[in-house]
């Protein structure tokens with residue numbers, strides 16, 4: 336064991352009600368919205384295929400020039416209630432909102448920065464309106480917050496001089512002030528998801544990451560904090576130098592997922608993945624033809640994959656500059672919502688089932704010990720192979736949506752053929768298993 340002053344603080348998964356709610360929510364919506372939505376990936380007539388929220392970087396735009404976009408920020412179609420209803424109808428139980436992305440533009444009227452909604456033609460506190468509207472729909476609000484801030488001249492990528500150190504200390508104080516401001520203005524916030532914490536400057540200030548976590552937990556009892564904020568005494572991120580998870584849940588699965596056979600270690604801790612619908616666009620990009628766009632079933636596969644391994648999934652939406660969503664995103668939210676309406680019982684408040692992964696799809700386990708089979712790939716054999724853990728047998732199986740009895744034949748010890756439904760549901764479907772645990 337290495338002695339650490341700023342290592343992991345939790346021993347194992349948090350079991351308090353706030354963390355249980357985080358876990359039970361399972362499906363979230365990411366909202367990436369900022370000045371980058373105005374150019375939508377294009378600068379001076381050139382379209383950049385990279386992530387649209389990084390356009391300032393791709394096009395090498397100086398900050399003072401980039402911030403002139405504030406004069407065009409006027410999302411006249413923005414309607415927080417419409418946004419909240421869209422998330423509700425999708426079946427999302429929480430939303431993660433970019434309070435401030437790397438560009439440094441704040442969706443709330445921060446008194447610590449001149450780059451906020453208050454200094455735009457629109458003026459209104461967009462973050463406040465969103466928090467209120469989502470909460471009124473029963474949706475928990477999480478805050479995305481980028482520590483790296485391209486608009487702040489005190490930010491440093493590394494600390495190489497006394498001047499760097501003095502400037503970065505000012506920057507960390509500025510960041511503390513903004514975090515305290517967010518906690519005070521929006522006390523119903525349930526989580527902080529930190530990003531922009533990969534630079535050497537942060538890794539050399541692991542103490543601050545531990546301080547920021549502790550400060551927010553004192554201001555907002557029960558709040559959850561992601562592992563991506565954290566660096567320990569030696570600059571180790573996410574997991575400390577003793578291999579322990581820092582923060583309350585692991586947040587490294589960005590646009591990727593753990594392997595259901597090789598990476599079962601993730602079931603030991605809480606974790607949350609986030610994903611984009613195009614290959615890599617978080618902010619609004621005007622041209623979605625530049626990369627593959629995932630279909631609703633491909634998004635649903637990733638949602639189920641995460642839950643089957645004890646994780647959450649956050650699906651990203653990049654609203655337009657005018658405050659409306661592109662048609663493809665509205666259609667996606669509707670399609671996911673339709674599926675979650677029928678099969679959400681196998682997702683919400685469900686967890687890793689401890690059954691060996693099979694080719695036909697994924698397992699989840701409900702709170703009352705019921706096991707769900709979420710079938711994405713129906714085999715020509717019309718038999719779904721199930722291998723049960725030692726001491727567990729299948730008593731009965733039924734189609735979740737209709738309660739149709741599903742024939743189960745034991746083929747050998749702890750191995751069964753579960754029949755497919757009489758009529759192919761024509762979409763990923765769920766079979767509920769009633770299992771018996773040997774005394």
Ligand SMILES: C#C[C@@H]1N[C@@H](C)[C@@H](O)[C@H]1O
Nearest residue numbers: 386388389530589609617
């Ligand atoms: C890199 C990077 C950032 N992390 C994702 C969650 C997006 O915010 C992207 O810009």
